[in-house]
Each structure stands twice: as structure tokens, then as C-alpha cells.
Amino acid sequence: xxxxxxxxxxxxxxxxxxxxxxxxxxxxxxxxxxxxxxxxxxxxxxxxxxxxxxxxxxxxxxxxxxxxxxxxxxxxxxxxxxxxxxxxxxxxxxxxxxxxxxxxxxxxxxxxxxxxxxxxxxxxxxxxxxxxxxxxxxxxxxxxxxxxxxxxxxxxxxxxxxxxxxxxxxxxxxxxxxxxxxxxxxxxxxxxxxxxxxxxxxxxxxxxxxxxxxxxxxxxxxxxxxxxxxxxxxxxxxxxxxxxxxxxxxxxxxxxxxxxxxxxxxxxxxxxxxxxxxxxxxxxxxxxxxxxxxxxxxxxxxxxxxxxxxxxxxxxxxxxxxxxxxxxxxxxxxxxxxxxxxxxxxxxxxxxx
Amino acid sequence: xxxxxxxxxxxxxxxxxxxxxxxxxxxxxxxxxxxxxxxxxxxxxxxxxxxxxxxxxxxxxxxxxxxxxxxxxxxxxxxxxxxxxxxxxxxxxxxxxxxxxxxx
Numbered sequence: 041x042x043x044x045x046x047x048x049x050x051x052x053x054x055x056x057x058x059x060x061x062x063x064x065x066x067x068x069x070x071x072x073x074x075x076x077x078x079x080x081x082x083x084x085x086x087x088x089x090x091x092x093x094x095x096x097x098x099x100x101x102x103x104x105x106x107x108x109x110x111x112x113x114x115x116x117x118x119x120x121x122x123x124x125x126x127x128x129x130x131x132x133x134x135x136x137x138x139x140x141x142x143x144x145x146x147x148x149x150x151x152x153x154x155x156x157x158x159x160x161x162x163x164x165x166x167x168x169x170x171x172x173x174x175x176x177x178x179x180x181x182x183x184x185x186x187x188x189x190x191x192x193x194x195x196x197x198x199x200x201x202x203x204x205x206x207x208x209x210x211x212x213x214x215x216x217x218x219x220x221x222x223x224x225x226x227x228x229x230x231x232x233x234x235x236x237x238x239x240x241x242x243x244x245x246x247x248x249x250x251x252x253x254x255x256x257x258x259x260x261x262x263x264x265x266x267x268x269x270x271x272x273x274x275x276x277x278x279x280x281x282x283x284x285x286x287x288x289x290x291x292x293x294x295x296x297x298x299x300x301x302x303x304x305x306x307x308x309x310x311x312x313x314x315x316x317x318x319x320x321x322x323x324x325x326x327x328x329x330x331x332x333x334x335x336x337x338x339x340x341x342x343x344x345x346x347x348x349x350x351x352x353x354x355x356x357x358x359x360x361x362x363x364x365x366x367x368x369x370x371x372x373x374x375x376x377x378x379x380x381x382x383x384x385x386x387x388x389x390x391x392x393x
Numbered sequence: 394x395x396x397x398x399x400x401x402x403x404x405x406x407x408x409x410x411x412x413x414x415x416x417x418x419x420x421x422x423x424x425x426x427x428x429x430x431x432x433x434x435x436x437x438x439x440x441x442x443x444x445x446x447x448x449x450x451x452x453x454x455x456x457x458x459x460x461x462x463x464x465x466x467x468x469x470x471x472x473x474x475x476x477x478x479x480x481x482x483x484x485x486x487x488x489x490x491x492x493x494x495x496x497x
Contacts, residue, residue, distance in 0.1 A: 202407050202409070203407045203408045203409060204407075205403070205407050206401060206403040206404045206407055207404075209403075241413075242417070243413035243414075243416055243417050246413075246416050246417045246419075246420035246421070247406060247407065247409075247411075247413075247416045247420075249420050250406045250416065250419060250420055250423075250433075251403050251406045251407045253423070253430060253433040254401075254402040254403035254406055254433060254434070255403050256433070257402075257432055257433045257434050258401070258402075258403065271424045273424060273426055274424075277426065277427065360421060360424075361420075361421075362420075
């Protein structure tokens with residue numbers, strides 16, 4: 041297999057986004073995984089462990105736990121322990137509604153933890169559907185910071201939340217956040233039908249980009265501010281980061297081709313995002329094996345993924361604006377699948393007119 | 394107006410008082426191929442941006458910018474002699490408080 045030192049796509053690490061359960065103690069209006077208290081899809085710990093062993097051999101180095109709410113997964117502590125023993129760096133994103141006992145137990149075992157926020161208190165609580173959710177998340181953030189844990193705040197940004205961003209950042213830094221991750225809300229899952237907020241227009245994306253620049257300038261290098269929205273031209277200039285996928289031989293490690301890899305609570309193994317179109321799935325967690333992954337690397341599915349990424353990269357060349365790269369690829373996966381399903385007769389009809 | 398001028402830049406950009414076309418013009422202006430933005434703040438010209446680059450910067454992309462008001466290029470210095478520092482001032486009347494482009 042080729043060296044793991046070569047870069048794989050635009051991420052610095054080779055990451056598995058693992059969603060061990062769809063159960064959540066909240067049912068947020070923007071939730072891309074449509075998690076909630078009534079959702080029961082959950083992965084078994086033995087199946088996860090087996091998959092993590094196989095994927096470590098494919099070059100993945102980082103497990104990012106997400107949900108549903110990972111802290112309601114009954115086997116969370118053994119899962120973190122096993123992943124670390126295999127050699128993964130393990131991080132987690134949580135809504136922060138955790139008992140102090142559990143958060144203390146979890147935080148000492150993780151390499152990083154992010155608490156999610158959606159705006160100042162009123163907006164956060166409205167989107168989360170729970171009065172006091174903002175206060176609880178802030179308490180958890182402050183508790184972790186007081187213990188010197190590597191705690192970040194992950195901010196999901198809607199159009200309505202942009203004006204609150206500077207004050208929210210002040211609040212989060214005063215509460216002890218060591219880093220900030222800013223991400224536009226993806227129009228996936230429950231967010232597709234939500235009415236209480238708007239997705240970002242092109243002008244809103246430009247505004248968010250400038251606000252992040254100004255915040256970075258205020259904070260200098262004291263607190264890293266990472267934003268998922270980047271100028272398309274910058275990504276185009278970094279397109280060689282996808283050279284391993286573009287030129288892949290069959291001996292390439294899977295992590296050189298697909299990064300991040302997503303394992304959903306329903307057991308699907310997908311490229312890039314939770315809502316990537318199903319026909320691009322690699323396998324399922326129950327059927328994952330070295331042989332199955334080798335078949336994927338030789339098969340049509342990886343070729344379709346290669347073509348999709350090439351098309352997405354090509355679209356960056358003349359794009360003067362901003363892109364949330366993984367969401368951009370996910371949208372393209374649905375467009376490609378929809379085009380395949382379009383009846384040929386429509387085109388034949390035109391030839392007779 | 395004095396309060397607006399003393400407000401932090403992040404808030405002035407975030408609060409939707411600057412019209413969308415002004416925001417898009419500014420965002421489109423500050424992105425320059427091959428140059429990484431390291432500083433971004435208000436200045437006498439409107440907005441000043443400090444870029445760093447490991448290559449001798451090509452200035453054609455910058456010189457054509459409509460709102461360019463000031464341009465300096467100099468070596469980063471002895472700490473990293475291979476880097477270049479490009480300082481650019483962009484004219485943004487709306488951030489100087491001239492009023493045009495402010496939406497109420």
C-alpha cells in the first residue's frame with residue numbers, strides 16, 4: 041500500500057466520522073441525521089470494533105464521534121478505549137447536555153471534544169427545541185475548560201445567526217473554548233424542511249467569510265478559528281491533494297481514496313458526508329472486510345466517486361465565491377444520481393419535435 | 394455615526410447594515426490567487442489586508458482590482474527570508490462611514 045504520509049483530500053487527517061447511535065436527547069430543527077429521542081438505530085460495539093481494526097489497516101488515523109448524541113450510546117467509554125488502543129486519535133462532538141460525572145469520565149479519554157452551538161441563547165434554544173439548552177452547553181464547556189480539557193465550540197451558522205456571531209464568539213471564549221469551528225448549516229435531513237431559519241445565500245456566505253476574517257484578526261493566533269466555508273479558488277489551487285484518488289491504483293490504501301469516511305447509525309459506510317447519496321456507499325458495517333474493501337477499490341463505485349470528485353474540483357476553477365467542500369460534493373452526488381434516474385424518453389421526445 | 398465607526402469590525406460586517414452588493418464586492422476583492430490572508434482590519438483606506446506568500450507574488454491579479462487604494466510588497470524579514478509580505482488597502486467607503494451602501 042502507498043504511504044499514509046501523502047495527503048488525502050482537503051482534510052489534514054484521515055478521518056472516520058462514526059455515528060454510533062441515532063438516539064439523541066434533543067431533536068434539533070437543523071439535524072442532518074434526523075436524530076431524536078424516538079430514534080433507535082444503534083451500532084453494536086463488536087461490529088464497530090471490527091470495522092475500526094480493518095479501517096486502521098487502511099490508513100485511517102482519527103475517529104470523530106458524532107450522532108445522534110454520542111454520550112447516550114451505552115458503550116461509549118469502551119468504544120473510546122478500544123479505538124485508542126487500536127491507535128486512533130478520538131474526538132467527539134456533543135450537544136453538552138451531559139451529566140457532570142459522565143463528562144468528566146469521557147473528557148479524560150478523548151483527544152478533543154467540541155460542544156455544538158447555534159447562536160445566542162434564544163436562537164440556540166429555539167433550534168434545539170429545549171429551554172435552557174444553551175445554558176447547559178455553556179456549563180459543560182466551562183467545566184471542561186476548567187479541567188484543562190482540549191475543548192472547542194462548533195458553531196452551526198444559519199442566515200439569522202450571522203449577526204450574533206461576534207457576541208457568541210465572545211461568550212464562548214469567556215467560557216473557555218480553546219478553538220472555534222464555524223460551519224454553515226447543511227440543507228440535509230431535518231434542515232431541508234425547517235422553517236425557523238434560512239440557509240446561506242451567496243451574499244450571506246461572503247458575509248460569513250468576512251466576519252470570520254475579522255474574528256481571526258481580533259484573536260490573532262490565541263484561538264484557532266476554522267471555517268468550513270472557503271474560497272473556491274483556494275481549493276482549486278489545492279486540487280493536487282486529490283492526486284491519490286485521481287491516479288489510484290488498486291494497491292492504494294482506502295484512506296487515500298475516501299476521506300473522510302462516514303459510518304452511519306444505520307450501518308452504511310459512505311464517502312464524505314452522512315447524507316451522501318446511497319448509490320455511492322462502500323459497504324455496510326456488518327459486511328465490511330478487507331476483501332470487500334479491495335473489491336470496492338477495484339470496482340465501479342470508486343470510479344463513480346473519482347468522477348464525482350473530479351467534476352466537483354473542475355467546478356471550482358471558475359467559481360469566484362465560496363464552497364463548503366464536503367456539502368458541495370454531497371449535493372453533487374444527489375444530482376448525479378437524479379440524472380441517472382431521469383427517463384431517457386424525455387430526451388427521445390425532444391428529437392421528434 | 395461615531396458609534397458605528399467605533400464598533401468592532403466583525404460586528405459591522407455581521408449586522409446586515411452593509412448591503413449585500415458591498416459585502417460581495419469586498420469579499421471578492423480580498424481573495425487573491427496564491428496569497429494567504431494573515432491580517433484583515435479597518436484602516437485609513439477602508440480595509441487593509443496583509444497577505445503572505447512563499448513565492449514572489451504576481452501583482453497582475455491585484456493591480457486590476459477596482460477598489461485598490463494602496464499596495465506594498467516587501468520581504469517578510471530575517472525570520473523567514475523566503476516569504477513575501479503583501480500589504481493592500483482596499484477602498485470601502487461604507488466602512489469609513491460615508492453612508493452609501495448602508496441599509497437601514
